[in-house]
Amino acid sequence: MKHSQHNLGYFVGTSARLMRNAMHHRMKENGYDLTIEQLFIIKILHRSDGLSQQVLADYFSKDKGSITRIINTMEDGNLVVRIPDKIDKRSKLIYLTPFGKKLHQEIHKIILDFNESLTSEISKEDLNQCVTVLEKIIDKLCNHDVACATKIGNISNS
Numbered sequence: 001m002k003h004s005q006h007n008l009g010y011f012v013g014t015s016a017r018l019m020r021n022a023m024h025h026r027m028k029e030n031g032y033d034l035t036i037e038q039l040f041i042i043k044i045l046h047r048s049d050g051l052s053q054q055v056l057a058d059y060f061s062k063d064k065g066s067i068t069r070i071i072n073t074m075e076d077g078n079l080v081v082r083i084p085d086k087i088d089k090r091s092k093l094i095y096l097t098p099f100g101k102k103l104h105q106e107i108h109k110i111i112l113d114f115n116e117s118l119t120s121e122i123s124k125e126d127l128n129q130c131v132t133v134l135e136k137i138i139d140k141l142c143n144h145d146v147a148c149a150t151k152i153g154n155i156s157n158s
Contacts, residue, residue, distance in 0.1 A: 026114050032107060037070050046104045050093045079103060
């Protein structure tokens, strides 16, 4: 494959799509029928439990209706619960249930193993350089977008 900075969007997009598909397949192999969005919400809530649906919608760049459908499915599966915000009664905060927390512990190992399998043949130097470059791109893209900068800083690295 010829590498070129002109193909950066292609490589980032293709990598993300292939990783999502492979992760979904790995979860199904292990008996977990969760969408990628559900996996990410579980991971995010594990790090920052009690987020609003709007924060999750902003993080995923999805409309509130799409996030509502995902949260409804997760609530039906006893993974999350909505609790009224004490400050803004109109807003509901999303928390992992005890079952959701237990599920996080179970899937966390699968995620770590998956990430290890992806990077096992990549040197630490190459991996660190890749992450550094991607962080610079994210910073540049978020430079003028306060919501982007805030959401990346507050709930990334999970």
